[in-house]
Amino acid sequence: MHIVVCVKQVPDTKVIKVNPKTNTLDRSSAPAILNPYDAHAVEEAVRLKEQHGGKVTVLSMGPPQAVKAIKKCVEIGADEGVLISDRAFAGADTLATSYALTKAIEKIQKKEPISLVLCGKHAIDGDTGQVGPGIARRMEIPPITNVIKIENVDNKESKVEIRRKIENGYEIIQSQTPCLLTVEKEINEVAYSPMPNMIKAARYEPTVWTVADLDDVDKQQLGMKGSPTIVGKMWPPAKSEGAKLIEGDAKSQVKELVSAVLEKRELFAQKGGK
Amino acid sequence: MNIEEYKGVWVFIEQIEGEVVGVSLELLGAGRALADKLGVDLCGVLLGHNVKDLSPQLFEYGADKVYVIDDPIVEQYRSETYMKAVGDLVRKYKPEIFLYGATANGKDLASAVATEVMTGLTADTTMLDIDLEKRLFEASRPAFGGNIMATILCKKHRPQMATVRSKVMKMLDPEPGRTGEVIEETISLKEEDLRTKVLEIVRDASKKVNLAEAEIIVAAGKGVKDAAGFKLVTDLADVLNATVGASRDVVEAGLIGHEYQVGQTGETVTPKLYFAIGISGAVQHVVGMSNSETIIAINKDPDAQIFNAAHYGVVGDLFEIVPMLTEEFRTALKEVGGVKTNA
Ligand SMILES: Cc1cc2nc3c(=O)[nH]c(=O)nc-3n(C[C@H](O)[C@H](O)[C@H](O)COP(=O)(O)OP(=O)(O)OC[C@H]3O[C@@H](n4cnc5c(N)ncnc54)[C@H](O)[C@@H]3O)c2cc1C
Ligand SMILES: Cc1cc2nc3c(=O)[nH]c(=O)nc-3n(C[C@H](O)[C@H](O)[C@H](O)COP(=O)(O)OP(=O)(O)OC[C@H]3O[C@@H](n4cnc5c(N)ncnc54)[C@H](O)[C@@H]3O)c2cc1C
Numbered sequence: 001m002h003i004v005v006c007v008k009q010v011p012d013t014k015v016i017k018v019n020p021k022t023n024t025l026d027r028s029s030a031p032a033i034l035n036p037y038d039a040h041a042v043e044e045a046v047r048l049k050e051q052h053g054g055k056v057t058v059l060s061m062g063p064p065q066a067v068k069a070i071k072k073c074v075e076i077g078a079d080e081g082v083l084i085s086d087r088a089f090a091g092a093d094t095l096a097t098s099y100a101l102t103k104a105i106e107k108i109q110k111k112e113p114i115s116l117v118l119c120g121k122h123a124i125d126g127d128t129g130q131v132g133p134g135i136a137r138r139m140e141i142p143p144i145t146n147v148i149k150i151e152n153v154d155n156k157e158s159k160v161e162i163r164r165k166i167e168n169g170y171e172i173i174q175s176q177t178p179c180l181l182t183v184e185k186e187i188n189e190v191a192y193s194p195m196p197n198m199i200k201a202a203r204y205e206p207t208v209w210t211v212a213d214l215d216d217v218d219k220q221q222l223g224m225k226g227s228p229t230i231v232g233k234m235w236p237p238a239k240s241e242g243a244k245l246i247e248g249d250a251k252s253q254v255k256e257l258v259s260a261v262l263e264k265r266e267l268f269a270q271k272g273g274k
Numbered sequence: 275m276n277i278e279e280y281k282g283v284w285v286f287i288e289q290i291e292g293e294v295v296g297v298s299l300e301l302l303g304a305g306r307a308l309a310d311k312l313g314v315d316l317c318g319v320l321l322g323h324n325v326k327d328l329s330p331q332l333f334e335y336g337a338d339k340v341y342v343i344d345d346p347i348v349e350q351y352r353s354e355t356y357m358k359a360v361g362d363l364v365r366k367y368k369p370e371i372f373l374y375g376a377t378a379n380g381k382d383l384a385s386a387v388a389t390e391v392m393t394g395l396t397a398d399t400t401m402l403d404i405d406l407e408k409r410l411f412e413a414s415r416p417a418f419g420g421n422i423m424a425t426i427l428c429k430k431h432r433p434q435m436a437t438v439r440s441k442v443m444k445m446l447d448p449e450p451g452r453t454g455e456v457i458e459e460t461i462s463l464k465e466e467d468l469r470t471k472v473l474e475i476v477r478d479a480s481k482k483v484n485l486a487e488a489e490i491i492v493a494a495g496k497g498v499k500d501a502a503g504f505k506l507v508t509d510l511a512d513v514l515n516a517t518v519g520a521s522r523d524v525v526e527a528g529l530i531g532h533e534y535q536v537g538q539t540g541e542t543v544t545p546k547l548y549f550a551i552g553i554s555g556a557v558q559h560v561v562g563m564s565n566s567e568t569i570i571a572i573n574k575d576p577d578a579q580i581f582n583a584a585h586y587g588v589v590g591d592l593f594e595i596v597p598m599l600t601e602e603f604r605t606a607l608k609e610v611g612g613v614k615t616n617a
Contacts, residue, residue, distance in 0.1 A: 013420075023422075025418055095388060095392065124418075129385065129397065137357065144353070167378060168478055169475065171473075171476070172473040172475075175469060179469070228429075229394035229428050230427050236421070237423050242581060242584075243584035245581070245589060250590055250595055257586060257588060266546070
């Protein structure tokens with residue numbers, strides 16, 4: 001089975017800083033990493049390949065330096081990688097992102113049919129989780145989000161069973177393939193990369209496509225032009241005033257805290273009341 | 275696209291086994307305010323099987339109209355069927371704003387519908403407003419792991435769509451007897467043409483409360499050290515009839531399952547009361563709980579980040595404070611008659 005995994009290079013949001021003057025993100029303050037969810041998606045694809053045979057192709061849209069994210073995927077065990085990179089893609093919202101990625105998948109698919117497309121549950125920067133279902137809709141294949149397990153892969157019947165996380169539990173969905181899955185972190189643990197993969201990745205040069213390399217592209221649907229949403233104002237989240245510190249020895253701290261909590265009357269049955 | 279043709283505020287009504295989920299009622303509250311500002315109707319969109327009886331409740335919570343598709347084929351949520359049905363409704367009735375709860379199904383549906391009807395979708399919003407002069411919907415959301423808030427606009431496409439987090443918007447007090455118009459619609463799909471089937475739904479009844487819906491959460495951080503320290507926290511939770519939460523480090527230490535993790539890669543929670551015990555307050559944790567109504571932090575380090583997010587702070591040793599707190603609550607709650615059972 002041929003599996004395509006969409007992967008995004010993202011700034012590590014743990015260390016990113018906000019420029020207090022401009023209220024914009026100082027991207028140079030954070031190293032670029034492979035979106036953590038996408039690492040799980042690649043790991044899952046590699047495991048499926050090991051069980052059922054086939055091939056794993058990763059696809060990313062981003063600036064030229066995003067080849068690093070692709071190399072990381074090769075370390076995890078991906079066979080090939082494609083980066084689509086062009087100024088025309090810049091400023092894309094999720095609708096334009098799913099369009100560009102779909103066009104690239106169509107080209108990959110022409111060479112080799114695809115059984116599964118995997119995405120991360122969301123990217124830690126844009127954090128919308130909208131790109132995966134968008135690609136599925138465009139490819140006219142079923143999207144299944146929040147996947148925690150892939151089982152009973154039946155290549156002959158083109159069927160697969162998927163555990164999808166929902167509030168308070170999970171559901172088991174049977175889907176025809178090809179379908180698109182977005183994965184949660186629980187799906188697997190990303191294993192340490194074996195040495196041969198590291199060596200392969202170090203030497204690996206991903207394929208890079210520009211808009212001109214893709215077929216039947218409507219340029220109006222790309223990048224900023226093709227994006228219905230725009231980011232307006234940005235501001236750092238309101239910092240609270242800071243906590244009211246409850247002073248004194250442990251005993252008096254506890255007493256004061258309890259009485260402060262009991263002020264929240266709606267939480268507690270009031271004697272004599274309801 | 276003639277955007278003038280698009281009128282009305284819509285809310286996707288999610289139901290589970292015939293019960294409307296909380297966030298949908300909250301969105302009727304938020305949607306009511308938007309609709310009143312714009313001078314248009316507030317409409318619910320309800321799909322399921324044998325769900326018509328739910329409409330009166332939606333009117334009581336603020337809807338003027340409810341579009342209903344009642345058909346066995348949409349009994350359970352499936353991307354394939356819901357996307358088609360909701361997409362058709364949008365094309366037919368042309369709403370200007372469309373809100374969905376940011377639940378697993380709500381996000382899934384909204385993303386697919388946005389592509390289906392080619393419009394913009396703002397994810398996981400926490401603030402909604404209208405620029406009346408421009409008649410433009412302003413949807414704001416945290417991004418970059420909570421490091422920044424951004425207002426997202428959709429100027430030239432309709433409907434303007436957003437998913438909205440649970441417990442951020444307020445539901446209205448229901449107005450008994452308030453009525454509205456039910457509009458029944460049909461769906462043209464046939465089961466044999468579909469490519470997905472829900473084989474089984476497993477709801478974990480052992481989980482006392484869904485973290486995202488909990489009213490009181492007592493959360494443990496790495497400061498508890500080990501199982502014995504963790505037990506102090508669960509004891510406090512028991513007395514308060516609260517749900518236990520945890521930082522990632524506590525989950526990684528194996529003290530509790532990942533489903534209890536609060537934060538960027540765990541749950542986003544908005545309880546009335548959140549206890550952060552031995553939690554340092556890393557940004558990835560804080561984004562998941564900063565919208566809680568009252569946050570109480572207990573930490574021995576007076577400079578811990580968590581005190582910036584908290585409303586009340588106790589600087590002290592949790593091994594000393596927490597057991598005392600549990601006892602004090604036990605006594606005090608006996609006096610007031612306990613925690614409300616729905617809390
Ligand atoms: C502050 C801010 C807020 C934003 N809010 C919105 C918004 O509300 N709505 C909106 O439409 N856009 C929004 N955007 C734009 C959005 O971040 C970009 O469209 C981005 O290209 C994709 O969205 P995402 O990061 O949310 O990805 P997600 O949809 O969260 O990503 C899910 C998965 O899709 C795949 N994927 C995503 N991007 C790529 C890529 N470039 N290459 C390969 N695979 C990929 C990966 O598998 C990833 O795990 C916002 C941008 C900023 C800066
Ligand atoms: C991509 C990414 C995603 C992440 N997602 C999440 C997430 O979803 N949720 C999450 O929680 N974290 C997440 N993290 C991890 C996060 O950055 C922090 O590492 C984590 O939250 C720290 O957990 P902690 O506060 O329990 O532990 P620590 O940072 O070790 O803090 C322990 C605290 O306990 C206090 N303490 C110690 N002993 C005592 C005592 N006896 N009495 C009182 N106080 C005491 C200390 O002063 C300290 O402040 C993520 C990180 C990354 C990179």
